[in-house]
Amino acid sequence: MFVVIVERQSIRMNFFILSSYQNIFLKQYFVLLGTLKKYLKKYFFSTSDKIFEMNEANNCQWRVARRPEGNVVNEDFEYREIDIPEIQDGEVLLKTLYLNLAPVMRMYMSGESAAGEQSLDIGDVIHGRGVAEIIESKHSDYKEGEIVQGQMGWQTYKASKMTDEEKFRKIPDMGAPYSLGLSLLGMTGLSAYFGYFSHGNPNRGETVVISGAAGGVGSTVVQFAKMLDCYVIGIAGGEEKCNFIESLGCDQSIDYKSGDIKNRIREAAPNGIDLYFDNVGGDILCACMENLAMNSRIVHCGSISEYLLDEPFGLKNYTNLRRTNSSLKGFFIYNHLHEIDSAEEQLVRWIKDEKIKSVEHIVDGFMSMPDGLAQLYDGSNHGVALCQVRHCRYSN
Structure with a gap:
């Protein structure tokens, strides 16, 4: 699907x-x-x-x-x-x-x-x-x-x-569609796969929070977490995106544009966050670090909220990692090159069994590439952003 x-x-x-x-x-x-x-x-x-x-x-x-x-x-x-x-x-x-x-x-x-x-x-x-x-x-x-x-x-x-x-x-x-080669079977799907399963070390039934949940990686991690019957809280910008991630399976959505995100996370996860999948960095990362459960894990995949800043963002509450015996870990997708074949085989099985969906935001035409890149920063896209350069048949 x-x-x-x-x-x-x-x-x-x-x-x-x-x-x-x-x-x-x-x-x-x-x-x-x-x-x-x-x-x-x-x-x-x-x-x-x-x-x-x-x-x-x-x-x-x-x-x-x-x-x-x-x-x-x-x-x-x-x-x-x-x-x-x-x-x-x-x-x-x-x-x-x-x-x-x-x-x-x-x-x-x-x-x-x-x-x-x-x-x-x-x-x-x-x-x-x-x-x-x-x-x-x-x-x-x-x-x-x-x-x-x-x-x-x-x-x-x-x-x-x-x-x-x-x-x-x-x-x-x-x-x-061939576009799967850049979405679920590309760096987007593989980043979600290795980030969540290899570095997140998820357990069934945990409380999982995902920022950038309407994006390409985030929307894929939402689906992975629901496969393990986790309680999934997705963070996105605006009512439309929140409705969208709930349609993917989020048990609760949080609109970061509505303010007071730290307390809203606390209300959504009263027992704390077991696993936070971070796609945005910045203030949302800080808010999640204020609401960690004991022995929780943070997987740092992206920091789009920081890319336009003149100065690097500094965490002020990193000592919460020690207080809760938690970890924060980044990862590099190319360290998993030897595992890509097996990951791809698993993703293909899930796709065929309709356990995961490819969420793609497609702009039409090569001349639209600059505008398509700009849209990533104004928050108007859902899923992985692609440009369809040529109209083509599906794979056989």
Whole structure:
């Protein structure tokens, strides 16, 4: 069973960075195209968007134009078209179908390294995982038509030697949308799986609190916890998201935007938190640390609430860990590479048995990538955020 939330976004043509007379001409050109687009849609036909789709004859890319300040804006991105690469012996040519959108991408653009990826310089193609079809192969281990997921970057084609550093994996054939390769069977699902089961050491019937519960990792952990009959308290922003996570199985939801979160957690978990799965850091982490049960565990998976801060956030109540004999542990997904095959097999079984759902927030079209990344910080997405670069068939 799949829950797919699709957001159709208008393609905006003001993402170009103007650094020369040629680019000034391009700006005026796209202003005229935008006006023409509106005219055609209003007076002739509603499919005129097809005129403005990415150029299939070239490799379209999004690159870093400047370092972001605060949330990303259009001027932080440079759109570029180059020739589709020609492959050499031992390489494959990949055509992008889906791209992942994750908060860590802003960190790369800001000049930071994280999650096993190097920082980006101005002009670099933005890092990102993708699902792609092999459309040409000179590699003995891969053939045309196979679907893989791995480090594609924000581009529509890639020539690859399929090295370990690129972390490409074939997507299992299970009659499901290829987007699963970036959601439940991608870094999102694997982060939830290893974070909860390997580092959370969950016990049946415990009280589990999950922040960012409407996000990709959080919504997956909600479902894992309910599989163990845990009492699940999800934290999310706004009534709509709280209703959403309750539909996934949360016994209680807490809207952090309503204030007084520390006392609301205490009311929801009067005997304390046994396991807190942290996706946001910051004040919510502090509030949960005020409500720990004895021998509790905190799994630190993400800290999106802190990414836009000028100064690092400092915990003021970390001594509660000693007082309650509790632990706080971070983890690195690539330390589990040797376990991914077995984890994937288990996730596939749960998917087929409809024990877990893939919750996906999909933006439509490669030109929507910058807006899709910005949405991660304004809280408008549910589940794992993806961009559908090309409309494609399901797996066989």
